[in-house]
Amino acid sequence: MTAQHIDVEAIDLSALATWMDGQGLPRGPIEKAEPVLGGTQNVMVRFERAGVPYILRRPPLHVRAKSNEVLRRETRILAALEGTGVPAPRLVAAQTATEPVFYLMEPVDGFNASTGLPERHRDDPAIRYRMGLEATSALASLGRVDPERLPGFGRPEGFLERQVPRWMSELESYGRLDGYPGPDIPHLHETARWLEANRPRSFTPGIMHGDYHLANLMFAHDGPRVAAIVDWEMCTIGDPLLDLGWLVATWPSSQLQIPGLPQAEELIACYTSLSDRDHSNIAWYVVMACFKLGIVLEGTHARAFAGKAPKDIGDLLHQTTLDLFARAKAWQN
Structure with missing residues (x-):
């Protein structure tokens, strides 16, 4: 996946933690946050919470015209592929109702x-x-x-x-x-x-x-x-x-x-x-x-x-x- 180089401090990790609490995910401090590099289209940040690794995917800080809609589509696709046998990242949780849209997925071991x-x-x-x-x-x-x-x-x-x-x-x-x-x-x-x-x-x-x-x-x-x-x-x-x-x-x-x-x-x-x-x-x-x-x-x-x-x-x-x-x-x- 393409990802935008970003200073992790620009992401509101406190707000992310509060949202994760509302999703019933394991609680604790967000640790080891670091950007996943490799492109310019979207932001990806790897982090751990309560010992569980996650990848956050969200639009760039300067949102492009279709950034949020693209991520809404991605969440639908990943959710639809769950259980099909198609090798794809596993969707953990998504926030699609308001913008910026973002979602969490499991890191891929590969x-x-x-x-x-x-x-x-x-x-x-x-x-x-x-x-x-x-x-x-x-x-x-x-x-x-x-x-x-x-x-x-x-x-x-x-x-x-x-x-x-x-x-x-x-x-x-x-x-x-x-x-x-x-x-x-x-x-x-x-x-x-x-x-x-x-x-x-x-x-x-x-x-x-x-x-x-x-x-x-x-x-x-x-x-x-x-x-x-x-x-x-x-x-x-x-x-x-x-x-x-x-x-x-x-x-x-x-x-x-x-x-x-x-x-x-x-x-x-x-x-x-x-x-x-x-x-x-x-x-x-x-x-x-x-x-x-x-x-x-x-x-x-x-x-x-x-x-x-x-x-x-x-x-x-x-x-x-x-x-x-x-x-x-x-x-x-």
């Missing part, structure tokens, strides 16, 4: 592979290989959860039909940024046409993570098992096969130099063996994931022209966009 591998995983190629299959298995378990656990969540009707117009509109919106010359992305319009012409005619709605890749997983210390899928901000009810496409589109991540992972085709075969969904058009989902992610990353490139993002980061992400569209082209058939 590690994020984007920050490196522990010795056991680093030294055992069989564990590294299995990590990829376990990532796919965890995703398949999410795809099997009944979406009725989240009534009224998302808009599955017309989900696939909305994708290309939605992201082309997003790309066009970048033109309002000063200095951005427009997208210089080979295969852009060709890919958009291919997606519209080859769009699956139907799908079975399910719960989607929305940003499923290795850096949003925590693995168990004792083996290849996924301890938790994290960062549920983009979750919705849609077509879970797009999550599989997203995993394949980002595989392997250039940020995660992990040797010995399975090939993308092995991920697809693993998912297929664990799911009864129609996988005959999986190439469409991979191309769609490349298309969407490439457009999202191009936004930082556009903001860099307007002085709203570092130029080197914008250039790097633009190259990633080009790589994604090249991958999309290779998957078109």
Whole structure:
């Protein structure tokens, strides 16, 4: 999960303790409070009370327009996944009636592979290989959860039909940024046409993570098992096969130099063996994931022209966009 760097003293721990008392949680002084670092979107603070460890998740101190609603959605998702077998952080308690919204969850006993591998995983190629299959298995378990656990969540009707117009509109919106010359992305319009012409005619709605890749997983210390899928901000009810496409589109991540992972085709075969969904058009989902992610990353490139993002980061992400569209082209058939 992403977290904002923050001085813990800025959090009212006394008020938090009073609220926890009202939730019937173990009483005592809040101890060992420290920020959980790693991003900019939300605040996360680790602490202990009466010997019990917790993670507090709340919006940034300078709240963004949708910060509170995002956390309301996350609490619904984590609550709905309880008891399903999907590896996810366990929700302890949540305050959603007033703002700022926040919730407590149990810390995950695991590690994020984007920050490196522990010795056991680093030294055992069989564990590294299995990590990829376990990532796919965890995703398949999410795809099997009944979406009725989240009534009224998302808009599955017309989900696939909305994708290309939605992201082309997003790309066009970048033109309002000063200095951005427009997208210089080979295969852009060709890919958009291919997606519209080859769009699956139907799908079975399910719960989607929305940003499923290795850096949003925590693995168990004792083996290849996924301890938790994290960062549920983009979750919705849609077509879970797009999550599989997203995993394949980002595989392997250039940020995660992990040797010995399975090939993308092995991920697809693993998912297929664990799911009864129609996988005959999986190439469409991979191309769609490349298309969407490439457009999202191009936004930082556009903001860099307007002085709203570092130029080197914008250039790097633009190259990633080009790589994604090249991958999309290779998957078109």
